[in-house]
Amino acid sequence: MTEDVRFGLARHVILPGPLRLDGGALLSPVEIAYETYGTLNADASNAVLICHALTGDQHVASPHPVTGKPGWWARMVGPGKPVDPARHFIVCANVLGSCMGSSGPATIDPATSAPWGMAFPVITIRDMVRAQALLLDHLGIAVLQAVVGGSMGGMQALSWPATFPERVRAAVVIASTARHTAQNIAFHEVGRQAVMADPKWRGGAYYDLGDPPAAGLAVARMAAHITYLSEAGLTEKFGRRLQARPDRPDGAISFGFDADFQIESYLRHQGISFVDRFDANSYLYITRAMDYFDLGGEHGGHLANAFRATKARFCLVSFDTDWLYPTAQSRAVVHALNAAGAPVSFVELSSPYGHDAFLLDAPEMNRVVDGFLRAGE
């Protein structure tokens, strides 16, 4: 095992493993890039694990090393925030399969001394959770005060008490689901096909060429980004407004295929900026892990069975305009928790911003999470 504190709070550990994956492969070693904030107390009872979404990373409350933007959940994690380094020892790890330092297709396969590419084993949400458990072992944390996550982070927060019932006292699950629906899988498949149709993808073996499948990945992000927003939000922000362009002297409209509408220009910007911070193969692996996620399916087809062994408290939050993981999917989890006799709070919040509302200013969400965490302290 080697540990390298690279800068500030950012850490990188290489654990020997092996980690047995749901697909049967043994992963060894297991690299995990993570950040911590705050101090672990004497009885190691104040640890809060933050789980990130599809394209998130360990930089939950510190600037992103590529974009320089504030941490993706600096609104939730930080001094005076619901998850507060003054009270909590906060851990956020880059998930298995991602591209910010944890084992994934861009890291080195010890068998070949070359990047794994598509030889990296297919992973599941539960595999991500098992890798996080290895990290907690390494940090001396037997039991989490809480695991907190939105979107795919919420899937991990659900998988944690199901996989390690004795290791979690509370789970906060925001804008998430216990299984991917046909529609969820369909959107992801569009994105994967966009990546794979890019000739620069080259079966995933593009790392040494310095010319990744940026066009395909950008289109994948554009399609996905639509699902993170809402029709009302898009109408309010862009409507049918046109992007600024030089007027023709005769006043006539010039038709064409440039990004004429503001929404087109916005989506292109989201796609182009995404490829600077994300790896195309990681996009394939993580979307696949989300598609395979079916917590009830992992427990004999009954979601309640996933929660029978845990004593954890649960808090679920959904947003009324989230059509990716609509409130009905959170309610299904609540019903399963009720059936399993697990204590659960649930609230549907109103927001015009769709699925990604959990990443934006949402004072009610912060109040709910703050109150729920304090109730267990």
Ligand SMILES: CC(=O)SCCNC(=O)CCNC(=O)[C@H](O)C(C)(C)COP(=O)(O)OP(=O)(O)OC[C@H]1O[C@@H](n2cnc3c(N)ncnc32)[C@H](O)[C@@H]1OP(=O)(O)O
């Ligand atoms: C959850 C996790 O674990 S990690 C999350 C991973 N991170 C993300 O998903 C972040 C990317 N997602 C986003 O930015 C999402 O849009 C949101 C919803 C979270 C952010 O929403 P907002 O803060 O309202 O930003 P908005 O959606 O308006 O996008 C702003 C960007 O669009 C650009 N933009 C706005 N209008 C236009 C336009 N007409 N043409 C081109 N670009 C435009 C802005 O210049 C800005 O660019 P920048 O990000 O490079 O500075």
Ligand SMILES: N[C@@H](CCO)C(=O)O
């Ligand atoms: N927009 C976030 C959440 C998607 O579920 C992300 O890219 O990770």
